[in-house]
Amino acid sequence: MLPLLVCDDSTMARKQLIRALPPEWPVSITQASHGEEAMTAIRQGLGQVVLLDLTMPVMDGYQVLAQVREEGHACRILVVSGDIQDEARRRVAELGALDFIRKPATPEELRETLERLGLFDHQAAAEAPPPRTEADFKVGFRDALREVSNVAMGRAAALLAEELGVFIQLPVPAVNLFEASELHMALADANRGERLSAVCQGFVGEAIAGEALLLFHDSEVADIAHLLGLRPGGDEATSEMLLDLASIIIGACLAGIAEQLDIRFSQGHPQLLGQHARSIDELIHFNGARWRKTLAVEISYALEDRAVRFDLLLLFTEASVPRLTAKIQYLME
Incomplete structure (x- = not known):
């Protein structure tokens, strides 16, 4: 299964994003609540694909992108953020992000983006293992x-x-x-x-x-x-x-x-x-x-x-x- 890392400081945002993923996509999901946790997971090989927020405490998304580039990790990063400034989009692209989706991401938009970037193949997914079970989220x-x-x-x-x-x-x-x-x-x-x-x-x-x-x-x-x-x-x-x-x-x-x-x-x-x-x-x-x-x-x-x-x-x-x-x-x- 593909190691997928979802990084966002909001439990609700992670819940919404994971629910929006194609249900048949064979991924093993790791969650991170800020950039330092994300970097630890990436170094452990748990983030071959990363869905990354920008505005976070401790270490933000821009810093994660810069650190990933500096350390030479081969992960593929898709930014999912509420910061929709044109300059934010330009900066993350310059730092190596594959694409940018504004929050909240819809299942349709997320699926289309993953397919276009070659990260999800619905035909191959049809032959994949049974769909994953959803994690138990508690959102305050x-x-x-x-x-x-x-x-x-x-x-x-x-x-x-x-x-x-x-x-x-x-x-x-x-x-x-x-x-x-x-x-x-x-x-x-x-x-x-x-x-x-x-x-x-x-x-x-x-x-x-x-x-x-x-x-x-x-x-x-x-x-x-x-x-x-x-x-x-x-x-x-x-x-x-x-x-x-x-x-x-x-x-x-x-x-x-x-x-x-x-x-x-x-x-x-x-x-x-x-x-x-x-x-x-x-x-x-x-x-x-x-x-x-x-x-x-x-x-x-x-x-x-x-x-x-x-x-x-x-x-x-x-x-x-x-x-x-x-x-x-x-x-x-």
Whole structure:
């Protein structure tokens, strides 16, 4: 049987990908949750074919591709990622990846790609041993929501990269249930002792509601304006620029989540929550009454080779959790 390695930090993503494989493909599957585990498996001969994510902790997919090339392994690597920036596709091809499939991969797309690359022959598979049995996956709610958010943030990053003309470095999203006081602590890291401006946009759909909060650091606003080809202006011009960027980032993230969960969000108009605030407390004071206990998805976009970062929080109301859980449970089945 063909040694196949599936590498992704999300249990849900690995589950979806393994389920999407041709059921008659005679492979023995090894799983890795980050790049270092993947390299260990590859060195042991367990990754003749590798399905590789890009955004992972410890060692990401780009580093795996570079390490595989450096060590001279003969494995064939297919990238399956939510980071769909054109530059991401170019970089992985340059590092030796055979192809790129965007998450979530469908069985049809995966089969076609494997056949086209000569990795799967359905005629030969008909004479192969009986189909493998599926591994027992246990996917937690946070892991699942993190993967849904990962796919959504990748789509937003692609739009942002196109708008700004730079490569966007993506994090692993964080998912936590916060009390109001804990939310303040979580936001303190985003503050970094700098003056902040923020844009807030509400959303609601099918008993799921919340607010998206996008934080901008004042020290970075001039760089953002330069990337957009704008001249530095006063508060009014800056406000318009921040609102436009927020519409791109927040809108794309919410659209990506809605598509995966098969829901439709109605979005309010983005609003400037505050400008030049000295602390997170000054910003949250405006809407603090709404944030008593919240499910928070934290995403921090960084612009490569530039000291610019966008901190995005998707804050779901406590009442939204049961419906979100049901939607994600359906997605996992």
